[in-house]
Amino acid sequence: SAVISQKPSRDICQRGTSLTIQCQVDSQVTMMFWYRQQPGQSLTLIATANQGSEATYESGFVIDKFPISRPNLTFSTLTVSNMSPEDSSIYLCSVPTDYGYTFGSGTRLTVV
């Protein structure tokens, strides 16, 4: 099964700034998913990132706020732009494998 290295593990950011989260997978994968987990809530899909094409965003999420890069089959970044306290959440990346979905360890973001 794939192993995902996600960083940073946590950060405290000032409102109005941006944070880029990175996920590195130890094998090539076609699709990578980005999720948000707001405090006390379950996971909500932000977007699907395919290598070589634009990311596909779910309803309620837009590219200007959450730009995604997918330069190759093992790496992706999610940027949280112009942050506000409402963006305080855990952000996770995920890839499908033969053994189900594997998740990164998450980035715990606090916006002050």
Add this chain to the structure above:
Amino acid sequence: KQEVTQIPAALSVPEGENLVLNCSFTDSAIYNLQWFRQDPGKGLTSLLLIQSSQREQTSGRLNASLDKSSGRSTLYIAASQPGDSATYLCAVAGNTPLVFGKGTRLSVIA
């Protein structure tokens, strides 16, 4: 649109008890169902994956069942331990990426 519901939302049991967590989903056209464990502020650890053609999977003290036609799954934890305290999430995969329930927060009291 697939919706996943988990009952109960929270559960507190004494150490050593056997327990059952429930998960239901509205669209039976799924590829598989996966149970995860999440510790506070952490990522997700996969516990069990059940393919749509399977009825159950076992790993150690954990047993997960799937009744696709009725849209239900259960996670059975035998002889619970304080280290089992965590949030347990059920997620289904179909024509869309994983759809999650809100989870069951389990506390096992020593």
